[in-house]
Amino acid sequence: MNDKDGNEIIIKIEDLVKKFGKLEVLKGVNMQVRRQETIVIIGPSGGGKSTLLRCINKLEHYQGGKIYLDGKDIDEYDVNQLRTRIGMVFQQFNLFPHMNVLQNLTLAPIKVKKIQEKEAVEKAKYLLNKVGLIDKIDAYPEQLSGGQKQRVAIARALMMDPEIMLFDEPTSALDPELVGEVLDVMKDLANSGMTMLVVTHEMGFAKEVADRIVFISNGVIEEEGKPEEILKNPQKPRTREFLRRIL
Amino acid sequence: MEAVLELFKNFQFLLIGAWETLKLTAFSVGIGLILGTFIGMGRLSKIKLINYPCTAYVEFLRGTPLLVQISIIYFGLPQLGIQLAPYPAAITALGLNSGAYIAEIVRAGIQSIPKGQYEAARSLGLTHWQSMRYVILPQAFRNILPALGNEFITLTKDSSLASVIGVSELMRAGQFVISRTFQTFSIYFGIAFIYFVMTFVISRLVRYVERRMATA
């Protein structure tokens, strides 16, 4: 599936509606993600940003609309197969505290993809090198700083060779001095051609790395466009108001 | 004086009974642990067909006396054509009973693990069972170890109820010695002492394992 400019569309979201009880969190969201694109999603908290990400890998059920991966409704995929193609990084890292770094990385590839342990370990070492944590391979999560934990969590998601990475406020739980190391890893990843959806408040990152910024407020996409357009010259009053407060 | 002498003379019989008590308890806890893990998970299931029977099981077995359960298994099941000898009947009853209590412990243990752990496991493509087995249960068991230790101790003491269907555990062994020596007080004291040593050792063992897991 391609868009009108001939770019490959990897994810297409149509009229997505998500309710928690009576509360409507997403009120008909439409969105397309091109392969290798990095989209930064911004907006006030409670606006539905995280919920949107969580619908894409089916951590949340949604009540209306459709999400397509490679042109096929995600409901038609086996849910576990779908999730191996979509990596996710959480605000709270969610490393498994009873396993060391290596075990955190190799569990899913061995159990889900059934690859050999030796191969999984090689791959883990390669990815830990990339995120600069090869010396922590035997450490347990509690022995790591927040930034190190999040870098391990990114490496863990990459172990499954995902085609898309979802980042749900990956630096919000970090001390300010640790934010940079995580953003650097994410930048490298974006530059290597990974398709990424990032919910974040880091405007510097958005400006530098994003191909597109999407502003979500009150369950709808208020505005979207290239970083320079959105950040310098927002069209909608809500976007202006949000950016004024955050910058 | 004679009372003390008789206690020493017959202590070996009490020890044989104590060994039976330990075996009985260990088997029952083993059954209870397996049963309790599955029923505890079943209690958290959103599927009513799984949730309701598991809840009913827990409520029924916690809501009826163990003595009655033992009697039903031994004296009642033959009505359905199931003849169990005293020892298997006792293990069955104690195992089913501790299964209900352990199910509640396991349920609380699973609930004590942050939701993000399960979500992280599922987002990596692990199935529900894989997430439980590799991520949630290992952490839950570490948290519930003290409670499981308590259950082990409770069951050690409760296993004395198996004497009513003739299992020669510590309590019953003691009664045999009393009926021969007529030394009621000293033998009961000896029985109490052995129960205490057993439960004390178990509680120390649990604490040791707990500490080892904490540093791991």
Place this chain on the structure above:
Amino acid sequence: MNKKKLLWIVALILITGMVSTVFCQTLTQIKQRGKLLVGTEPTFPPFEFVDEKNQVVGFDIDIANELAKRLGVKLEIVSLPFDSLIPALLQGKIDLIIAGMTITEERAKVVDFSKAYFEANQAIVVRKDGKFEPKKFEELVGKKVAVQLGTTGDLVVSDINGINVVRFQKFTDAFLELQNGRVDAVVLDEAPAKAYVKKFPKFVISAVVDTGETYGIAVKKGNKELLNFVNQTLDIIKSAGIYNKLLQKWFE
């Protein structure tokens, strides 16, 4: 397998299960099994108790051995609390009961008893301080009396109005109550009473009352074949002098 078939099989299993508990063990079945299952409560010396080798022995056990020997099978003792013996017999857990069990009308409603094999008199045991020495059950009216649950002693004192009966699983517990002064007397069978008082002279038998009660061997109701065999065997061991030898062995 279709549903109907499955239903039939389940029904069949249930029915055979119930039938097997309704029908009694015939002698042939016991012989096929190779062992005679005898229920007893071995806390009642010298009739049945556990000796220093951790073996169940006693007067009753020797009689049970004679029965098994004559059937050509092994004897297996199933040790149960006294009040569980009749339920166990009814549920087919054991073939017969030999447990110093008094033949009573109540019990005879649910089980069949053999001929009497022992005359059981009841002993009244009190503290040896001379303050209270009843000679008849009637003198126990208004007093607290400890008995072993479900025994003849329990039955006779419970029959008399005005006696405050305290029941225990073990008669040794009843004596503990007597020693602690919480009851005024213990009523139990003569043989164990004698053995106990001999060991503890602080108690005394104030009276032995002939209640005309006798011990019998219980089998499941309607099990004529086994009952006849038990009665014949009792006759044989009495006429062959074995019975008297056993009396000497265990009571003198």
